Amino acid sequence: MLYGLDFDIAHTLGTSVLLLSFALLYQRRLTGVLEAFALQAVFVAAAAAWQAWSQDAPHLYITAGIALGFKAIAIPLALGHIVRKLGIHRTVETVVGVNLTLLAGVALVALSILLVFPVTFASGNVARENLTLALSVVLLGLLMMITRRNAVTQVIGFMSLENGLVLAAVGVKGMPLVVEGSVAFSVLVAFIIFGMFFFRIRERFDTLDLQYLETFRGDRQVDRP
Amino acid sequence: MSDLLNTVYLLLGIPLVAAVVLVALPWHRVSSILNALASLATLLVAVSLLGHRPEVSSFVFIDDLNISLVVLTCLVAFTTAWFSASYIAHEVEIGRLTPTSLRFYHAMYQFLTFSMVLALCANNIGVMWVAIEAATLTTVVMVSIYRTREAIEASWKYFILGSVGIALALFGTILIYLAGQSVIGPGIEALAWTELHVRAAKFDPNILNLAFVFLLVGYGTKVGLAPLHAWLPDAHAEGPTPISAVLSGLLLNVALYAVLRFKMILAGNAGALAPGPLMLTMGLSSLLLASVMLYRRRDIKRFFAYSSIEHMGIITFAFGVGGPLANFAGLLHMALHSLTKSAIFYSVGHIAQAKGTQKISDISGLTTSHPMLGWGFVLGVAAIAGLPPMGLFMSEFLVVTSAMARQPWLAVPVVVGLLMAFGALVWRLQQVAFGEPRGESAKISASLLPLYLHLALVLVAGLWLPGPLVAWFQNVARLLGS
Numbered sequence: 001m002l003y004g005l006d007f008d009i010a011h012t013l014g015t016s017v018l019l020l021s022f023a024l025l026y027q028r029r030l031t032g033v034l035e036a037f038a039l040q041a042v043f044v045a046a047a048a049a050w051q052a053w054s055q056d057a058p059h060l061y062i063t064a065g066i067a068l069g070f071k072a073i074a075i076p077l078a079l080g081h082i083v084r085k086l087g088i089h090r091t092v093e094t095v096v097g098v099n100l101t102l103l104a105g106v107a108l109v110a111l112s113i114l115l116v117f118p119v120t121f122a123s124g125n126v127a128r129e130n131l132t133l134a135l136s137v138v139l140l141g142l143l144m145m146i147t148r149r150n151a152v153t154q155v156i157g158f159m160s161l162e163n164g165l166v167l168a169a170v171g172v173k174g175m176p177l178v179v180e181g182s183v184a185f186s187v188l189v190a191f192i193i194f195g196m197f198f199f200r201i202r203e204r205f206d207t208l209d210l211q212y213l214e215t216f217r218g219d220r221q222v223d224r225p
Numbered sequence: 226m227s228d229l230l231n232t233v234y235l236l237l238g239i240p241l242v243a244a245v246v247l248v249a250l251p252w253h254r255v256s257s258i259l260n261a262l263a264s265l266a267t268l269l270v271a272v273s274l275l276g277h278r279p280e281v282s283s284f285v286f287i288d289d290l291n292i293s294l295v296v297l298t299c300l301v302a303f304t305t306a307w308f309s310a311s312y313i314a315h316e317v318e319i320g321r322l323t324p325t326s327l328r329f330y331h332a333m334y335q336f337l338t339f340s341m342v343l344a345l346c347a348n349n350i351g352v353m354w355v356a357i358e359a360a361t362l363t364t365v366v367m368v369s370i371y372r373t374r375e376a377i378e379a380s381w382k383y384f385i386l387g388s389v390g391i392a393l394a395l396f397g398t399i400l401i402y403l404a405g406q407s408v409i410g411p412g413i414e415a416l417a418w419t420e421l422h423v424r425a426a427k428f429d430p431n432i433l434n435l436a437f438v439f440l441l442v443g444y445g446t447k448v449g450l451a452p453l454h455a456w457l458p459d460a461h462a463e464g465p466t467p468i469s470a471v472l473s474g475l476l477l478n479v480a481l482y483a484v485l486r487f488k489m490i491l492a493g494n495a496g497a498l499a500p501g502p503l504m505l506t507m508g509l510s511s512l513l514l515a516s517v518m519l520y521r522r523r524d525i526k527r528f529f530a531y532s533s534i535e536h537m538g539i540i541t542f543a544f545g546v547g548g549p550l551a552n553f554a555g556l557l558h559m560a561l562h563s564l565t566k567s568a569i570f571y572s573v574g575h576i577a578q579a580k581g582t583q584k585i586s587d588i589s590g591l592t593t594s595h596p597m598l599g600w601g602f603v604l605g606v607a608a609i610a611g612l613p614p615m616g617l618f619m620s621e622f623l624v625v626t627s628a629m630a631r632q633p634w635l636a637v638p639v640v641v642g643l644l645m646a647f648g649a650l651v652w653r654l655q656q657v658a659f660g661e662p663r664g665e666s667a668k669i670s671a672s673l674l675p676l677y678l679h680l681a682l683v684l685v686a687g688l689w690l691p692g693p694l695v696a697w698f699q700n701v702a703r704l705l706g707s
Contacts, residue, residue: 161389
């Protein structure tokens with residue numbers, strides 16, 4: 001196995017993305033969550049650009065550009081605007097304690113190493129590492145969506161999960177543009193839909209905290225007109 | 226050049242153009258008719274594919290497996306558009322929907338048809354993934370269209386669970402590409418079904434196994450398999466009824482089709498794990514869970530949503546059993562469930578409008594107060610419960626007997642699940658359809674033709690399946706492997 005500079009840089013960038021997934025888990029303030037997410041997107045963009053250079057695959061620069069322009073700049077700005085405009089309070093309610101969440105996160109990373117490492121011997125160092133890191137980021141994104149109640153943090157959790165998918169897609173050699181384009185596409189559409197939800201939720205309940213929405217669940221709404 | 230003349234592009238083009246036109250039309254009556262006409266045109270093109278099969282291109286293809294689902298999807302999309310026209314007219318009258326939201330609704334309906342047909346015809350696992358994601362997002366928006374508190378929560382839940390599922394499916398897709406590119410070489414070919422299927426034997430089985438687990442959990446969320454089904458009852462109950470019909474009848478099938486395709490790749494590789502046990506477990510747990518949950522439902526649409534989970538469980542179980550007979554049963558059940566469940570939702574939609582409620586306890590004596598509608602509902606429920614001579618009896622019978630032949634001890638829980646669901650259906654049917662009519666009871670001008678058309682097809686399928694159809698089903702069942 002050859003561990004050259006190529007691998008070292010890919011390794012550093014990928015690990016930074018994972019590190020920021022952990023950072024996302026323990027942020028208590030909404031603005032902190034947004035900043036951590038923006039920084040994660042910057043590292044995803046850098047990882048994509050590095051792969052574009054080292055694989056000599058220029059189309060990956062587009063992926064990097066999308067990640068940088070859209071996820072690192074546009075979305076955090078827009079969400080920050082929404083948060084300020086709605087004036088929702090800046091603390092984040094967590095369902096499980098931060099320590100427990102971080103422990104669960106470590107367990108998930110261990111799980112993804114155990115899952116991906118043994119089966120990808122033949123796939124090259126970079127692909128192998130990136131897939132492992134990507135799966136960890138995906139699982140941590142899921143964890144964030146489960147442990148947070150606030151609509152904005154759930155959105156961020158979902159998008160950080162998509163960051164993991166981008167990391168996986170760029171790590172595999174020669175992955176056609178179709179998939180990267182589709183990831184960008186889905187984030188775009190997701191954002192539009194989220195935006196609509198925000199305003200509708202705001203319109204109806206004057207809050208973005210989903211806990212207030214959960215009065216209705218399953219068949220409990222028997223008295224509905 | 227021949228690529229441009231591909232009939233599949235016409236099939237995809239009609240709904241896409243219709244969506245653009247419909248978003249610009251302000252008159253909802255015209256739109257609902259145009260919506261049905263566009264769906265009819267799509268259906269006609271789909272039927273023409275049966276006679277003349279276009280050549281395989283790098284983006285779309287038609288083979289024995291997907292052509293039946295394409296025709297079925299276009300048929301149910303057309304009859305639902307027809308039902309939707311009379312359903313929507315009533316909703317506008319009582320002010321639940323505004324003309325603006327209807328413009329949106331009709332355009333989204335066509336876009337949904339487009340993305341489902343694209344998912345079925347795509348010769349590329351990336352394109353198929355995008356199409357299924359697009360279909361999901363479209364239905365999320367449509368479920369929230371009433372803008373009630375319940376509708377927003379239902380679509381939020383659907384959105385979150387659907388996105389998680391779809392994200393896991395993308396990870397599985399990337400892994401399949403990873404397995405493919407080491408054999409086929411990097412590039413677009415390593416995402417094409419036709420290539421993946423032929424060369425599957427040489428792929429690294431370990432990567433295929435890992436990929437299939439992600440794909441089954443990811444697309445399984447969209448199929449509504451337990452324990453990932455939580456979104457399904459809410460989305461069915463809170464959205465407009467035509468969307469419930471399309472969700473149950475079509476979108477669940479499309480997601481299952483994706484799982485079947487990947488199952489075929491695994492079947493082509495000797496070293497990969499047998500997908501059977503995984504699918505058996507998920508199918509059986511969905512069947513048993515749903516058949517218990519049926520007893521506690523108080524909302525009529527939610528009740529039939531659980532029935533959909535039950536039937537998707539039966540179908541997944543059948544494909545998990547594997548072998549020509551069980552695969553045949555699974556394919557047949559897929560088609561017949563789709564026809565029957567959409568027929569039931571057509572009747573339920575009108576029933577909820579006539580009685581002004583979805584609460585089962587407030588609905589009774591329908592066969593007396595609305596004879597045509599009530600008896601249509603009775604026939605639909607009899608069919609979904611698996612009573613002979615309706616077609617679902619035959620497919621359920623085949624599922625049970627093929628399970629008996631292959632894994633006898635597995636047939637027992639299936640029969641238990643089927644009987645429990647049967648009990649729940651008969652119990653609720655008596656309450657809703659017979660006895661003294663109670664509560665408010667508005668006259669409704671409903672077009673019941675789609676309902677009876679579907680029931681007639683299901684009845685005919687139970688009595689007699691044409692020879693060529695049987696031969697074709699058997700051929701596909703062989704392709705699916707054990």
